[in-house]
Amino acid sequence: MSAPATAGNVYTPKVILLTGGAGFIGANVLIHLAQTYPDYRLICLDKLDVCSSVNNFSPIKNNPQFTFVQGDICSADLVRHLIQMYDVDTIMHFASQTHVDNSFGNSIHFTESNVKGTHTLLESVKSCGSQIKRFIHVSTDEVYGEQDADSNRSREHETPLNPTNPYAATKAAAEFIVKSYRSSFNLPTIITRGNNVYGPRQYPEKLIPKFTNILSRGGSCPLHGNGKNRRSFLHVEDVARAFDIILHRGITGEIYNIGSEEEFENIDVLNRLIKIFRKKYPACLNPSLPDSHYVTFVRDRAFNDFRYHIDSSSLYKLGWQRKENSLDVGLEKTVEWYMQNPTHWPNIEGALAAHPYLLPDIKGIAASSAVAPIAEQLILQASASPPAVVSPPASGSKALKWLIFGHKGWIGGQVLDALKTSRPQDEILLASARADDEVGVEQELLTLRPDRVVSLIGRTHGPGFTTIDYLEQKGKLRENVRDNLYAPVCLMYLAQKHGIHYTYLGTGCVFTYDAEHPLGGEPKNGFNEASLPNFFGSGYSTVKGFTDRLFHLMGNQSLNVRIRMPITADDGPRNFVTKITNYKKICSISNSMTVLPDLLPIMLEMAARKEVGTVNLCNPNPISHSQILQKYKEIVDPNFKWEEFSIEEQNKILAAERSNNCLSTARLQQFAPNVLPIDKAVEKVLHEMAARRKAGAGKQ
C-alpha cells in the first residue's frame, strides 16, 4: 500500500472523507481545512446524532468544494460508495459516541459506533485496494485510564492502555482494530489521542459549554464529586491546527498525543466561568447571591478518572504550537460565542442535566427489543414490589428539605410516597398556607427555608364531576384561573425571589394534533418543550396553556413538568385506566400518556438536580385507548368488553372538547435514557393492578 511518510515528507491530500463533521471537533477541522486549503475536496459523513448539527458547518455550507452526506459509518456500502464516487484518498475519522456520562447507561451503541463503525471504515478502506493514502483515527487520552497525582505523563508507545469507563474502552478497542489493520494489511493509519477540547460549536453536554449555558440562564452548575478532578483543556482552534499538521506531516503507523501541559481542577474552571459572567454578562447572575450559589456538588460519576496527563512531544516535533495558551482568554471567547449564538443549539435543557438518570438495568433491558421476552418476565417479577427507585441521590449525601403544596391531592399523595421511597434521607414538609396566599407562602418560605418547593396544585374536577367538565360550569372561571394559573405562578415568583428551586406539575393537554404534528406522525416530531399551546377547546386547557407560557416568560428558572392522562396501578376514579374502563363507550385516539409510578421518581430526581425549563413527562411513544383496553383485557379482566364511538359522537356528551396529542420525549429520554416506552409501562402497571386485585385490594 502507500509508502510510509517520514517527517519532512509533506503529504498533500486531494479528497478527504471526514466522518463526524457535524460534531464539535470535526466541524471545526472542516472549517479550518476549507479556509486554509481551498483546493481540497471535503466530504463530510455524519449521521446527525443529538450532539451534532448542520449549523456546525454553516460557514462552509455553500463552499463548492464541500459536500455533506447524512449517513452512518456502520454502513459499509455507503462508505465504499463514497470512497469510490468521490475518489477519496484520505480519511479523517472523528465520528464517535463521545459523552462519557451517557456511556454509563446503555453503552451498547457506543460499541456500535466506536468499534463496529471504525471496523467498518477500515474494511471499506481495505476493500478499495491502495486508494486510501492516509487514515487518521481520532482517539482520546481516556484510553490511558486514570493517573494519580504523581504519575508521569503518558507516552504514546510506552504507557499501556487501561480504560476505566465504557466510552474509553470502546475507543481503546477501536484503536486495537486500527493497529491490527496496520500490521496485517499495511493500511496507512495514524492515531491521535487528545485531551479535553473546548470552544465554539460544542454540544452543551460537556463541562465547559454545559456550565456556560447554565450560567447564561442564571442556573447553578452541577459539579461531579468534590470538583477536584483535574483536566487539561485545549482550545479547538489549536486542535484544528494539530490535525492540519498531523494530516500533512504525521508519519503513518505513528500515534500522536494532542495535549496541554496545564491542568485545572473542574471547580477552578467553573469559578473562572462565574468570574467571566460576573464581569462580562452581569445580568445573567443575581448580584445579591454569592458565587457559591452557582455551584451544586452532585454525586460523582460511576467512575471518574482523577486526571489524564499526556506527553505531546512527538506532536511538537512535527512543528505544532499552541496559540490559545491562556485558559481564561479561551473561555472568554467561548462564552462570547455561546452568548452571541443562543439559537445554535435549540432544546438543550436535557443536555444540561448533571448525569443522565439511569433506571435499574431491568427496565433498560426491557427497552431493548432484542431481549424483550426475558425482560418482560423480569418485569413481571419486579412489579409486585413498590416502584424501584433508581440511582443514588444526585445531591450527594446532603439531605434536602422539600416543601410540598397540594399534598392532599391524588397525585400529591403519590409524590409523597415516591419521595419517601426514593429519597429516604430527605425532610418532607407539608405546606399549610394556601398557594394563592402570597403573604402566607412567603412567610412559610422564610420560616421553613426549604431547598425545593413542589406544587401539585390545580383544579381538574369538583363536586359532581370526575373530569374537567367541572370547570365548564358557569362561574367556575375564577376558580380555574386561581388554582390553575394564579397560585402556581405565585409560587414560582416567590420561590425564584428567594433563590429556591421550584417544580410545577402542569399538563401537556394544551396541544392538539395539527399539520406539523399530525396524528400518526413520528413520535420524535411530537410537540416539544418549546412548542406553543394550540388547543383552547376547554376552559381547563386554555388556562393551563397560559400558565405554561408564563413559565417561559419568567425565564425558565423553574421546572415546568407536563404530564398527560395519568395512569397508576390502583382502582381510584382519577386513574385514566379506571376512567376508560368505566365509560360506556370510548373514543380511541393515540395520545402521549404518563405512567405515574414510573415517571414521578424521575421528576423528583430532576428537581433534586435543579433541572429547569419545561419537560414533557410522558412515557415515550403514543398509545390509544383501545390498545390500553386490549392489554387490560389480556392482563386484568378477560371478560372485559368495550364499545367505541367517534370523536363527533363523543363531543356531543362532553361539556368541553378534549386535547389529543403526541409529545416529544427527547428531553426526558436524554435525562433518563432507559425510561420505559408506554406499551411496556402500561403492561407493567396492569400486572400490578391484577396482582393487587388478586390480593384482595381490588375494585371496590
Ligand SMILES: NC(=O)c1ccc[n+]([C@@H]2O[C@H](COP(=O)([O-])OP(=O)(O)OC[C@H]3O[C@@H](n4cnc5c(N)ncnc54)[C@H](O)[C@@H]3O)[C@@H](O)[C@H]2O)c1
Ligand atoms: N471533545 C473532546 O474533548 C475530545 C477529546 C479527545 C478526543 N475526542 C475525540 O474526537 C472525536 C470528535 O469528538 P467531538 O467532541 O467532536 O464529538 P461530537 O460528539 O461533538 O461529534 C461526534 C460526531 O460523530 C457523529 N456520529 C456518531 N456516531 C456516528 C455514526 N455511527 N455514523 C456517522 N456519524 C456518527 C455524531 O453525529 C457527531 O456529529 C471523537 O472521536 C472523540 O472520541 C474528543
